[in-house]
Amino acid sequence: MDKKFAECLQACLDCMKACNFCYDACLKEEHVKMMAECIRLDRECADICAFAAQAMTRNSPFIHQILTLCAEVCEKCADECAKHDHEHCQRCAEACRKCAEACKAYIEE
Amino acid sequence: MDKKFAECLQACLDCMKACNFCYDACLKEEHVKMMAECIRLDRECADICAFAAQAMTRNSPFIHQILTLCAEVCEKCADECAKHDHEHCQRCAEACRKCAEACKAYIEE
Amino acid sequence: MDKKFAECLQACLDCMKACNFCYDACLKEEHVKMMAECIRLDRECADICAFAAQAMTRNSPFIHQILTLCAEVCEKCADECAKHDHEHCQRCAEACRKCAEACKAYIEE
Amino acid sequence: MDKKFAECLQACLDCMKACNFCYDACLKEEHVKMMAECIRLDRECADICAFAAQAMTRNSPFIHQILTLCAEVCEKCADECAKHDHEHCQRCAEACRKCAEACKAYIEE
Incomplete structure (x- = not known):
């Protein structure tokens, strides 16, 4: 398992x-x-992330397309969560941004 | 495909x-x-129903246990929805009760 | 619910x-x-179709992207199934092609 | 997040x-x-584990029933995988047994 995949x-x-x-x-x-x-x-966002994790681990032939979609959903979720001061929203926004970046880093590999 | 399955x-x-x-x-x-x-x-309820539909159609060895769980979730969702006057809640309560009954009828077959 | 959605x-x-x-x-x-x-x-294909059906019915903001992906997976699955003479493969290929077309018709609406 | 949950x-x-x-x-x-x-x-087994992980993290009211089902599926999958000498099967059998035990430990808490 290579580093960007992991x-x-x-x-x-x-x-x-x-x-x-x-x-x-x-x-x-x-x-x-x-x-x-x-x-x-x-x-x-939870649903597409779970779907992407399943797809990655089963070696799906569509992983690039799925991660492209996942990155987009993560960015939209991060934008919404970032508007709210609750700690759970701020933490979620951070996790979403990190996931969007990781998806894009893996796709571009 | 037999009648109760369908x-x-x-x-x-x-x-x-x-x-x-x-x-x-x-x-x-x-x-x-x-x-x-x-x-x-x-x-x-939507998630367990989607899971059950996938399991039924792929001939899962765990279909009885999955439909038992599905029936229980449907009943709880029906109880909650039935409390609200909105048409979407009343329709949902009805669909949940129908599904709980259909799951039980199939299991007992 | 409009006709193409249904x-x-x-x-x-x-x-x-x-x-x-x-x-x-x-x-x-x-x-x-x-x-x-x-x-x-x-x-x-079963997994993305189930995912798409959930997304459509919950009014997902990402329905166009999800159906675009679904159409692509359906086409690839249809191509593979069409190679095999088994009746289940031929029926599956047909359902996949029909679904790919319905996804594209809905997106282009 | 308590230790057994994690x-x-x-x-x-x-x-x-x-x-x-x-x-x-x-x-x-x-x-x-x-x-x-x-x-x-x-x-x-992958599908019920993914379903259980989603349910745990969204604080599902049905987590005990879902983890009971998950433990049963894990045990059946472990029994099958244990029959095969491939390293991926042996590793999978081990992960399944560990998961079945963790589900039961959490339920009995």
Whole structure:
């Protein structure tokens, strides 16, 4: 397993975790209304990250296309999460940006 | 494909659709706070229904256990959705109950 | 739900079914070796079709990108299945082509 | 995040990876026919492990039931993989057993 593959896989799994933690935390916030887009994008991003991790580990012939999509979803989720001051949102934004970069680094290899 | 298999598969797919429509509609409601549990259970239920539909069609050796779990999740989601007057919640509750029954009918066959 | 949305969603679900049936049937064939690529692509295609159906029904903001990917996977799976004379492969190839077309028709709408 | 939660989550992710690596390697083996059950169970096991990891991180209300199912699938996959001398099968069997134990340790907590 080469270094960029391992880093990208780990970034996808870390991002899945951060997005799902943020999703759960957003659903428990007092002002859920203002977190609605964050909840929606957290699910989108967790789901594509989990899908990408499965695809990478099964040696999918479509890994470049899947990681391109994953990077785009991560960036959109990071943009939304970054708007909110909650610690779970800030951590999620960071995990999303790191994952988007790792996906792009692997694709361009 | 026997009748109970076909009915159960269709019920899982219909329930996945109804839960995801309800999830999207709940996120757009004015009072998102009171829909938080509904949003959470809609995702849980859509995900297990999609998982069950995949498992049924690939002839999974674990189909009985998966459908047992699916029926339980559907019942919990139906209970939550039934509390809300929104049409999307009422429709979702109905699809969930139908799916729970179809799963149980298939298992007991 | 407009007509092209409904047709695309149904095509994704039909394709998921056909791919999983073909996957199961290929694993039971006498000459599994020559079915290896078919097994691999059936799983790829069933998984992206299930993912797309979930994304469509939850009103994902990434539906165009997801359906673009889905159409590409369907075409590759159709090409592989079409090489084999088994009825399950021929039916799968047909479901894949139909799904690729429905995805493209919906995107271009 | 408590210790047993973290161990169980990591075990699910490690098992997903091992199962998907084994699945890919089995499809490339000379004698695919004798690996058919291994291929089938690898997919079953990778899919439920990925599902469980998503459920754990989103704080699913059904985590006990999902991990009970996950442990059972892991044990069946371990039994099948243990029959084959390939290194990828032996490693997969080990990851599956570890995951089954971690799931049970977390449930019984």
